[in-house]
Amino acid sequence: MATGRTHRPATRSRGIPEATVARLPLYLRALTALSERSVPTVSSEELAAAAGVNSAKLRKDFSYLGSYGTRGVGYDVEYLVYQISRELGLTQDWPIVMVGIGNLGAALANYGGFASRGFRVAALIDADPSMVGKPVAGIPVQYIDDLERIIEENGVSIGVIATPAGAAQQVCDRLVAAGVSSILNFAPTVLSVPDGVDVRKVDLSIELQILAFHEQRKAGEDGAVGEAGLPSAAAVRAAAPATAPAATAGRKGPDGDVPAVMPA
Amino acid sequence: MATGRTHRPATRSRGIPEATVARLPLYLRALTALSERSVPTVSSEELAAAAGVNSAKLRKDFSYLGSYGTRGVGYDVEYLVYQISRELGLTQDWPIVMVGIGNLGAALANYGGFASRGFRVAALIDADPSMVGKPVAGIPVQYIDDLERIIEENGVSIGVIATPAGAAQQVCDRLVAAGVSSILNFAPTVLSVPDGVDVRKVDLSIELQILAFHEQRKAGEDGAVGEAGLPSAAAVRAAAPATAPAATAGRKGPDGDVPAVMPA
């Protein structure tokens, strides 16, 4: 789900597969929970269950980091927490800026999980002058004109974009020009960035659409919902309107004369 | 990034690869934009650029849906919009419930992108009695006790969880028991669900951690940031503190005696 231009595995990085990297935070969270309960060691089986993956995958993932377990015993929780934190770069402090302090931006700023792991909200930035100075999550909002200065002064290399779609690319360009090289984009837009800049995107509407796809499948298969599939009340209900293709229902755009042809 | 139990491709579904499904919403968005500008046809090259993928991938993706293009010409925009909408199940209306109307939940409820494509917020639900009745995004919040009734009455099969982590599994269980079979989870927790239920998760902190991993790599590689990599100001700055591993900085949990060993 990472977007942006390809992001080369950096010349000869000790190539940890992207899929593995994406799971490390999951392991870390599970390990942190164990650590807080003072659990000293954990097996791949247990940890995998806590992280919601299977144990073979977890062991393979860890094998890319090195041999941090003990055969016949398992993994030392504290040790692994540290190793994964270090691998992810969380042993250092990452100042971030968030641009676009509307509903979503404000919610994100208030979201504790942000600050909890090495990330520090260095500044909140908005283009609306009436927002400027207002504290959100205890941090006063600053004006967009100061973006470059703020990034420079705080040594920010990670930016979060929570602006409306229309403003996102422009904000992105300014962030990149000012030295930001990793961007988390909440605006429903494809950002184009130069090589060397990473973009990840989070898109609520896309996630829902993917769910709808599978949901439709479940309903469409009627009785035959794979195996052990719930013929859930909701699925059965959903099956009904499946024959009423009101072409692009609910979209605002032009949807008048849409062809109603069968698929190949 | 889909989680939850495996979700079998449903017996003999006209197997569209998961990776393709995940890109369909992207194509749809790009196409909708073209449609609004009344662009009649588009080539794979152009559309791919707009969606941020390469054209070979796009053509392959479309080939799973059928042959909807015209050689030498391209794709008919309106036609494709309809075909993809239908494939994703967006030609029907999906009532959703959102549970947990805190900062994030309220922001999501207000987020236009939700309602814009076949999704309709049927109800907002919270466990805080003082929230009940308050309108959020024009919809009065309802009490958690009514969850089952609300789902039943509205024929809801998709639920959004935006509660604190501690409450998420419990809410999830109730949603599933009431007939919901697709869940979008914003709580930073692994949800366990029975077979046949799909869970997708969106985790802000995980996305940042993945960015931090790559960011660290860029900084660590010093001059050799792959090729064409910006030796950006921020990257150079970030390189400095890389030698100060203050073990799990900023974490709230126990982080006293963390081993400081080199990796294998």
Place this chain on the structure above:
DNA sequence: GGATGTGAATCTATTCACAGCC
């Protein structure tokens, strides 16, 4: 005995490159 670590096998996804059609 018990659990890790890892080659080999499998499955999935991406990319290539070109035949086929407009």
Place this chain on the structure above:
DNA sequence: GGCTGTGAATAGATTCACATCC
């Protein structure tokens, strides 16, 4: 000539199964 559609080739991720070590 231009662009789609798709087999074949390649790359990447997951799973299997077992040798290895505590």
